[in-house]
Amino acid sequence: xxxxxxxxxxxxQPGGSLRLSCAGSGFSFSDYAMTWFRQAPGKGLxxxxxxxxxxxxxxxADSVKGRFIVSRDDSKNTLYLEMNSLGAGDTAxxxxxxxxxxxxxxxxxxxxYWGQGTLVTVSS
Amino acid sequence: EIVLTQSPAxxxxxxxxxxxxxxxxxxxxxxxxxxxxxxxGQAPRVVIFDASHRATGIPDRxxxxxxxxxxxxxxxxxxxxxxxxxxxxxxxxxxxTFGGGTKVExx
Numbered sequence: 001x002x003x004x005x006x007x008x009x010x011x012x013q014p015g016g017s018l019r020l021s022c023a024g025s026g027f028s029f030s031d032y033a034m035t036w037f038r039q040a041p042g043k044g045l046x047x048x049x050x051x052x053x054x055x056x057x058x059x060x061a062d063s064v065k066g067r068f069i070v071s072r073d074d075s076k077n078t079l080y081l082e083m084n085s086l087g088a089g090d091t092a093x094x095x096x097x098x099x100x101x102x103x104x105x106x107x108x109x110x111x112x113y114w115g116q117g118t119l120v121t122v123s124s
Numbered sequence: 125e126i127v128l129t130q131s132p133a134x135x136x137x138x139x140x141x142x143x144x145x146x147x148x149x150x151x152x153x154x155x156x157x158x159x160x161x162x163x164x165g166q167a168p169r170v171v172i173f174d175a176s177h178r179a180t181g182i183p184d185r186x187x188x189x190x191x192x193x194x195x196x197x198x199x200x201x202x203x204x205x206x207x208x209x210x211x212x213x214x215x216x217x218x219x220x221t222f223g224g225g226t227k228v229e230x231x
Contacts, residue, residue: 035220037168045160045168045211047220061219095167108215111158112179114167 002026002113004096009118016086016122022079022096022115030074033099033109036081038092048094049081053103086122093117126150128212128223136231143199145210145226152192153216159188159197163208172197202228
């Protein structure tokens with residue numbers, strides 16, 4: 001059974017930094033691209049970042065480019081999101097999701113499984 | 125970026141009725157559109173991927189159709205567990221984008 005478990009969410013002051021983690025199990029982690037999404041309270045869904053299965057390609061939403069860094073450690077089956085210069089607009093539930101396409105078989109991720117999310121609150 | 129417009133914003137129906145949800149893209153996404161269901165307090169889950177393919181474990185009362193810029197999610201006969209918010213998501217090009225959602229509520 002595929003499982004994705006996010007962690008690292010916290011209450012953080014504006015301008016601060018935070019690292020989120022997403023531990024995957026039940027699949028061959030290194031064979032799939034992984035993606036972060038977020039959802040502000042009471043709002044819709046927003047794509048944040050994607051990393052290819054190899055880790056060689058990364059993609060970012062304009063709203064986070066230059067502030068967030070996505071990475072992965074396949075030896076730990078874990079995806080990360082390093083978030084810097086956080087502002088109130090970054091307050092959201094952050095979800096990781098697995099690509100349904102194997103390795104490079106899709107140009108963009110065809111998502112199949114989502115984690116339950118971790119909450120980031122940016123406030124003084 | 126590709127803008128997805130969902131309609132209606134809210135759909136008020138009774139169990140057993142048919143639900144038809146629409147998603148229109150500002151430019152073609154080919155067949156690369158998914159529908160995600162989200163219940164209150166829960167993570168989203170994919171119900172349809174690539175326009176018309178049901179995700180694992182999704183009952184056959186859910187069906188998707190369309191290509192290019194116009195897509196439809198149909199729930200043939202609503203069950204109590206189907207009342208939720210539905211988002212469309214395109215992966216036709218970067219950045220990935222979502223529609224604003226359609227809330228299917230009990231009438």
